[in-house]
Amino acid sequence: MAMRSKDAPAYVVEDDDDPEPGLGARIRSARQLRNFSQVALARAMRVDQGLLWKWEHGKRTPRLAKLIAISRILDVRLDWLALALGPMTRPRTRT
Secondary structure (H helix, E strand, C coil), rough: CCCCCCCCCCCCCECCCCCCHHHHHHHHHHHHHCCCHHHHHHHCCCCCHHHHHHHHHCCCCCCHHHHHHHHHCCCCHHHHHHHCCCCCCCCCCCC
């Protein structure tokens, strides 16, 4: 069952069967935060929706190039997505 530990930020849902704790949950959290369905994100990345589901559920691990693509499409920091380091997003700068 997916659940959030008391120490995890509210936007991170941890999946008990994820062999790499948190990576799939971070992908899913970022996708949901940006209002992307699995189908929409998979299309944007040109991957099968089933593969994205496997990443989110810890059945497969995305290659670095795919993590970079996810971070760009969803506008989240790569270090947060891959390693859970720092904040999820970059601070907005005024233009």
